[in-house]
Amino acid sequence: YENRKQVVNTSAITVFPVFTWFFFCSRYLRRPIGVNSRLCVSLTASDALCAFFYILTYVINVILPNILSNCWSLLLEVFKLATFFASVFTLLALALNHYIGIVYPLRRHIITPRSVRCAIVLAYFVPSTVFLVMFSTVPGGFRAPVPFAFFSKDGCNGGGILRNVAVRWILVAPFIVFVLLISFLYMHILLHMRNVSKDPLLKTKQTKRTTNRKLLVTLMLLAGSACLGWLPTTVLFLPLRPTMYLRLYLAIIFSLIVDAFIYASRLVEIRYAIERLQSGTYCKTCILKDTYCDDVELKITNAGVFGCGTLPRPTPPEFARYLSETIESRAVRFQKLNSSRKNQSGTQPMSLVLHYVKTADVSNTLYLYCQIVVQVISSGESATKLRNSFNF
Incomplete structure (x- = not known):
């Protein structure tokens, strides 16, 4: 027994x-x-x-x-x-x-x-x-x-x-x-x-x-x-x-x-x-904590002012439909933006802009553009280098 x-x-x-x-x-x-x-x-x-x-x-x-x-x-x-x-x-x-x-x-x-x-x-x-x-x-x-x-x-x-x-x-x-x-x-x-x-x-x-x-x-x-x-x-x-x-x-x-x-x-x-747990699909930021990057396919090799490292491998295609059907609503995005402003008072304003751009699921080009703008402003480079980055 x-x-x-x-x-x-x-x-x-x-x-x-x-x-x-x-x-x-x-x-x-x-x-x-x-x-x-x-x-x-x-x-x-x-x-x-x-x-x-x-x-x-x-x-x-x-x-x-x-x-x-x-x-x-x-x-x-x-x-x-x-x-x-x-x-x-x-x-x-x-x-x-x-x-x-x-x-x-x-x-x-x-x-x-x-x-x-x-x-x-x-x-x-x-x-x-x-x-x-x-x-x-x-x-x-x-x-x-x-x-x-x-x-x-x-x-x-x-x-x-x-x-x-x-x-x-x-x-x-x-x-x-x-x-x-x-x-x-x-x-x-x-x-x-x-x-x-x-x-x-x-x-x-x-x-x-x-x-x-x-x-x-x-x-x-x-x-x-x-x-x-x-x-x-x-x-x-x-x-x-x-x-x-x-x-x-x-x-x-x-x-x-x-x-x-x-x-x-x-x-x-x-x-x-x-x-997501096994692959660690998230972006470690030193300014905005817990900012997940599962929808972003950019490979950022330079940490820059936002502290982002290289993103992990892409999401398997079997979850493509699930990802397309579960986009966060506008109210959730604005709620995250407002909470970030309250919790991160005194940080650089452009970090909040980049956070909103990421959570809004806009094009990767706009996201990359915002990051280059902030890096150029912080490093004091001229506008010519910014135009050359986008081949204007």
Whole structure:
């Protein structure tokens, strides 16, 4: 039995750094971050937290069973259940967003980045609060003999709250409802896309439908892996053989591993973030920090007054369409310009001009022209040299 627990813990230890790395890659996502990308990052965070809490549970229950209070085990169980429901709620939000975008495209404005951020916060806050209240009020939880004794070895002894039939129904019923809702939404999406594909008036939108179909397959894979991995946990608290417990835990870990492969292979946003992290496609400036140069193809060999070094290798062609469809809006560019003016007060004015030119995605010639102008002004060269640089 101890060897089986070690197998589960080893699998969780393997999954945790993988999802932590994916979550770190999210900071390299191209702005503005879409709704689907934001929800996928939240799903990655919930998977990483789930693996982390499994590791802590093993440490407390196996390595330190007689040192720490049983209240800590119950608290970890609360957080495991909270992350489980957060991941299921995020999958439901992904399905709902895709459903509105495909079936009711004219109502797509209903789902905004602000509403998505609120939904993500509620997905973690509401389950955590509900389970903390439930474990604090229902007998067998934190109120077990020596209640709330987190710093006593005898705290919360005999806590059998998870063997309570009412508690098990509270845990299982929402999950079943969410799975049925997700299945209904995706089935309706498939039927709608099948009907649309037969419409001869929509042949010009074949590319858009192909993109929606690829995203739909990706989200269905995520939902399917989550359902196959988490659905067996509904019988986890029934009297089963030890081998069945091992299979259930391995099913959970296997679903997390499958999610990692789906993120890395299917989502172009995650693949681009990984590529950007590995290649280091950013320009280190001594005046304007974190000024990314992934859209600039100039090879600047002279650092000049802006401290820019040689840019890295060009972006792979597979991301060309993604880059063309995710250009930052004018409001985002002006916001960056205003923040740079506030944070870099007292620096050279032309550095801000160059920063705006870069973020505005104008031609490379204009960008090079601005840099040469500043270098000529700073070095005191004549206007003749400037004209010769451009063959006027």
